[in-house]
Amino acid sequence: MAAAAELTPIEYISHHLSFFATPVGSGGFWTLHLDTLAVSLAVGVLGIGFLWWVVRGASAGVPNRRQAFVELAFEFVTSQAKTVFHHGDLHRFVAPTALTVFVWVLLMNAMDFLPVDWVALGTHHLSAHGFRIVPTADVNTTFALALTVWALMIYFNVAVKGLGGWLHELACAPFGIRPWWAAPFLVVFNLLFNFIEYVSKPLSHSLRLFGNMYAGEIIFLLLWIWAAHATFTGGFFSALGGVVSLLASIALGLGWAIFHILIVVLQAFIFMMLTVVYIALAHEHH
């Protein structure tokens, strides 16, 4: 759709920002974003499947390059998790979870590098109304990840401290309940404080990733508009303007893509670290 001159900039952007949504039953909440699901599952299966394919033939001797690459990721994740998690066997759950999060989020973020209009040439046949290829620029994905981590956090809270211990902590931390005459107020404050904390954790966790990826996508779209609306007809100056906007679009798009490499990796890393931190915090007694 690079030559979709009949589209206005607003139409161009809103077209690229509409989901391939399919209602399941009554619509509304009961809708599936098939694009988000398809891309995230595809890159997840590819990424995790690649890891599985490599480690299935893992040698304890001299590793080949593939295995060395996977081991690099392994060492990276393990060393990062080790700095935060000191509550038992890292390798049983936390480190593999961190690896899953890192690989999956990194690959989903990396979809942002694909040139949207070229991808649209293919996906146009699937969905005429739009196809979003960056799953992490969909709040459903980031909330799904953050809420799953949130559920793990609560699970580990209960598993480590017991239900009673966790409820006690909710009521008695962080301000304590001494002196005794202030206890009722302090309990209220503690509960309020913990409530805010338990709400803000998944919100900040998911919206940070979503915001970054969504903004990245929008900036790409704004840059591509220049090229999408370059015209080469209607006289010399009009054609010159078209060439200039095409070149500017290419230069700025390249610059943003290079800078975006940092954002893609950094956001995946941050999401992974916060996952480890939240699970580690759930293991801590106050």
Added chain:
Amino acid sequence: MNINLSLIAQAIAFALFIWFTVRFVWPPLLRAIETRQKTIADGLAAAEQGRRSLELSSRQAEQTLREARDRAADIVAQAERRAAQLIEEAKAAARAEADRERAAARADIEQAIARAREQLRAEVAALVVAGAERILRREVDARAHAELLEAVKRQL
């Protein structure tokens, strides 16, 4: 921001990915890496052990060599002592033999001298008697004058 069923689907996918990684991806890799770490640690320990035992055995070899050298020196010294002793013994035996032979010779000589003297004495006595006979021109009763002759003989 339209939250919908995709959230649940994504959460399920995420949970499955985590389960898969925890169950199938992480353990083989961890096992391989830990086995390799153990192999390397064992190798290093074996190398250290080898180095130590080499040092020990070279020290032992040196000591054995030193002992052998000392023993050889002892044996040589003992042999020299024994040789000197043998020479001394031979010398002493030779000296004793020489002394004995000298003594025997001297005894022989003395005997010969005594014998010669005895003979001489007898001959002188006979000459004296003969001389006396001539002087006296008469027979001397040898028996009658035996005592006198003996006295003369003794004085010679």
